[in-house]
Amino acid sequence: MSRYEAVSAPSEVVRAAAAERLAGLATPPGALGRLGDLAVWIAATQSMVPPAPVTHVRTVIFAGDHGVSDHGVSAFPKAITPAMVRTFLMGKAGVSVLAAQHGVSVRVLDLGVDDDLEGVAPEVTRFKVRRGSGAIHLEDALTTDETLQAIAAGETIAAEEIAAGAQLLISGDMGIGNTTPAAALIAASLSLPAMEVTGRGTGIDESALAHKMAVVQQALDRTRERTGDPIDTLTALGSADLAAAAGFMAAAARAGVPVLLDGVISVAAAVMADRLAPGAAAWFAAGHRSTEPAQTLALDKLGLEPILDVGMRLGEGSGAVAAVPLVRSAALLLSDVALLADLM
Numbered sequence: 001m002s003r004y005e006a007v008s009a010p011s012e013v014v015r016a017a018a019a020e021r022l023a024g025l026a027t028p029p030g031a032l033g034r035l036g037d038l039a040v041w042i043a044a045t046q047s048m049v050p051p052a053p054v055t056h057v058r059t060v061i062f063a064g065d066h067g068v069s070d071h072g073v074s075a076f077p078k079a080i081t082p083a084m085v086r087t088f089l090m091g092k093a094g095v096s097v098l099a100a101q102h103g104v105s106v107r108v109l110d111l112g113v114d115d116d117l118e119g120v121a122p123e124v125t126r127f128k129v130r131r132g133s134g135a136i137h138l139e140d141a142l143t144t145d146e147t148l149q150a151i152a153a154g155e156t157i158a159a160e161e162i163a164a165g166a167q168l169l170i171s172g173d174m175g176i177g178n179t180t181p182a183a184a185l186i187a188a189s190l191s192l193p194a195m196e197v198t199g200r201g202t203g204i205d206e207s208a209l210a211h212k213m214a215v216v217q218q219a220l221d222r223t224r225e226r227t228g229d230p231i232d233t234l235t236a237l238g239s240a241d242l243a244a245a246a247g248f249m250a251a252a253a254r255a256g257v258p259v260l261l262d263g264v265i266s267v268a269a270a271v272m273a274d275r276l277a278p279g280a281a282a283w284f285a286a287g288h289r290s291t292e293p294a295q296t297l298a299l300d301k302l303g304l305e306p307i308l309d310v311g312m313r314l315g316e317g318s319g320a321v322a323a324v325p326l327v328r329s330a331a332l333l334l335s336d337v338a339l340l341a342d343l344m
């Protein structure tokens, strides 16, 4: 199936040329630290040395509800999900404020919110697959057809964002309960037990955390035979919003457009994208480290070191958007700092 075709990495020749330019800048070797690595990565993804300024950054928030949210895994009720979709549309969410400050566009899409979102613009629900997903410890999240529909939606959305000029894409999330399927997808993909991946999400207490771990473990035990395949894994343990985010990232990588990852939901989608399109992770950078344990475990597996580590655990794409100024600075340093050889 073509969906599982490997993705070629950013050009090694360009990467080497970018590394050579970095080494020749009028700075001591290594003095730019991780900004230097980031600059080399951006240049390689652009296939351009020096890299172009990263002006067009676009965020897509994939919204959806999760059957598990009725089973004591979150500190909040699922009615928050449609309320937050309306808040993104008003430009008043956490990510909205950061994105406005940094000149990043935000588009929110309802893939599976358990509400008909009456009165919102039709383009918000254009890709809706269903209302809510199955409670993954008891039943599959989706049917196979729904998973394929959601992945295809994500691919279309990526193509639209790229056609609109995106040089860097961010996937954000909104959906009460979504840290549970995100942890389950990461556990299934990395062969880890629930105990290692499950975190507090919106801030559950000790006893709710023990219960959430049991829910994740039950979901893993229920589906163990089917998680060798990424589409089956998304059907069993994911959701429409997570499958669409995975399709979005896989399509970005195939198109040669870099993606800046956010917290545990975004990184779970990235793990799935790298399974759907092996090698896709070479097109991803990690915006920040979330407090969710699964996110760090998955970033290690993908070989990614987060840019920021400031204790954020919001989701929505916020940690990635907060890192955008550093990505921009990295590209600009590699293009605009003098070469030491030109000074002497």
Ligand SMILES: Cc1cc2ncn([C@H]3O[C@H](COP(=O)(O)O)[C@@H](O)[C@H]3O)c2cc1C
Pocket: 073, 074, 075, 076, 080, 084, 173, 174, 175, 176, 177, 178, 179, 180, 200, 201, 202, 203, 314, 315, 316
């Ligand atoms: C007001 C509010 C705004 C949010 N924005 C993102 N999330 C984040 O928290 C939720 C995931 O955590 P859990 O799995 O514990 O429910 C998701 O909605 C995620 O997008 C929010 C959560 C709340 C309550």
Ligand SMILES: O=C(O)c1cccnc1
Pocket: 179, 200, 201, 202, 262, 263, 264, 265, 290, 291, 292, 295, 313, 314, 315, 316
């Ligand atoms: O890691 C995240 O992005 C996250 C953590 C908790 C709740 N929502 C999102």
